[in-house]
Amino acid sequence: MIWYIARRIVYLIPTLLVVSVIAFLVIQLPPGDFLASLISKAEETIDQAQVDALRERYGLDEPIYVQYWKWISGIIARGDFGDSFEWNRPVSDLIWERLGLTMVISLFTLAFIWVVAIPIGIYSAVKQYTIGDYLVTVVGFIGLAIPNFLLALVLMYIAFRYFGQSVGGLFSPEFIDAPWTLERMLDMLSHIWLPVIILGTSGTAALIRVMRANLLDELSKLYVDAARARGLSELRLLFKYPVRVALNPLVSAVAWVFPALVSGSAITSIVLNLQTTGPLLYRSLQAQDMYLAGSLILLVSVLTIIGTLVSDILLAWIDPRIQLQ
């Protein structure tokens, strides 16, 4: 097992390298650069000397591989992700807190999805074709069909109108720029439920379907009958055998749930005014703020790869059929 994990970690290195190259190339693909978009947006004309000075400062004239090397070597050697053109600050100043908040929201959302979807999925499979199953199915499809940002608007209205809660953001106004304290933590926890529900709805709906389908596959297998013929009670039987087997594919789903939550929730995060990476990435791409965008894409990719690694290790641990070679 330890060798398996070690080998998987070694395999990560070339993958990460390729991912970083692709991330860098992708942000270079659109025509023009940050300065071009700055000039086009500027109210008054910027004189050429000023542009040249900026161009020199950010190394925009150098060949692309030199730019890449400067960027990646800075990250690896010094944890220096470069400067954001638009914010005029080091990228690392901008992203760490946002990345932390994103992780917190993602983990809460993942937990919410599992806690809600797994029991409902089990119920839906065990009571297949009953009214309860149909009800769950309908609600699930509605949950899948409603865009998250729309749900965000509706729930924000409800929270504001009927519960009088300050909506949007993860903190009450007085805590936004406060340093991390226990009060700030508690304040965040009192706000986090709304984005978690909104971000988790479609994932929950999807996972209910997956869980139901997986479990229905397992329920009809002979080993379930065999266990029943041994005299096991229905409830113990259900959780010990078919549910246990049906959960395996869900573990591999961790890998893709994670990046989807980090990057896929940009619009919802903008609506909810969440200080997560989604809105930052969106804005940096618009402004062609390449070091910021590149860093975010790189980090999301790294998270995906780590998520895959974690789910592979979990699967190898819980499913004895997986060969550790």
Added chain:
Amino acid sequence: MQPTHTRLEATGAEDAERLLEVRKLKTHFFADEGVVRAVDGVNLSLKRGQTLCVVGESGCGKSVTARSILRIVPNPGAIVGGEILFQQRNGDTIDLAEMNPRGREIRRIRGGEISMIFQEPMSSLSPVHTIGSQIMEAILLHLPVTRQEARKRAAYMLDLVGIPRASEQLDAYSFELSGGMRQRAMIAIALACEPQLLIADEPTTALDVTTQANILDLIRDLQQDSGMSVLFITHDLGVVAEIADEVVVMYLGRDVESGDVDSIFHDAKHPYTRALLQSIPRYDSRDNRRLYSIKGAVPHPFDRPNGCPFHPRCDDFIAEQCNRIDPPRQVISGKHSVRCLLYSTAEEAPNNKDMLP
């Protein structure tokens, strides 16, 4: 009175010998398209220490009969009539057909007094649990032992069924064993609590011929040592000849003929039984005859023929009789009985409508 009943009112001594008595069992499946009468009035009787074989083509209700006894008929099936009388270890006779299929009582019977092994050993063991944990589960459910004792007994059972290096194999997963070894493991689970009755639902069908013979020998040896009864379901008449004391031939949910193994093999009455026997390939036949096969196929469950269900495929079909009259059970001699109009006595044949089970 019907012949069936005279047989049931037997002497007390014979009653004590009788472990299982299935009377007019009906298990139907309520599908959207209609009702499938998978088991439709089956009678079985099994004595202590004996082997009863249930034979018939696929789709004749053999497996559903077996599952009905353990009350593990899958949805949307349900027992709609009949009795399944089973004599428990304490001497009381209970009707399994009346029990709540999810209740505590039937769970005590399952695995404890009646065990079952299935057709496909490949899929009847959990893919993610060890063999040992599944044997121990059965032991801990039914016997008052600690985990250590259960583990010891599990190893003993694996050894008993001929699995080499038994105590090591406790921690093996099913995918690490061959088909034959898996079926041995299933037998170990089934016999771990010394049941009175083992139901074997085509336990050798999915195995190769050599392994089949080994498994049959194993079941027979274990039966001789423990004195348990075996209800053996198969479509392989060669197997029947080898192990059966008594035989029930099923066709479309009916017991068309039943009797001891000699009368079935040497004095078969029902045209279906005779056709089945004729279909056995013989290696000693000199002439280049084609293999005999019964004409037609088992009809679709929704299109069950009227009268005798076998009449469309029968060579001895009596026009205007077989397609109208559902033949009653006729005792030929002793235990040998048959449902066929060819053998019904003149005075019974015309008005047997009210005798239909």
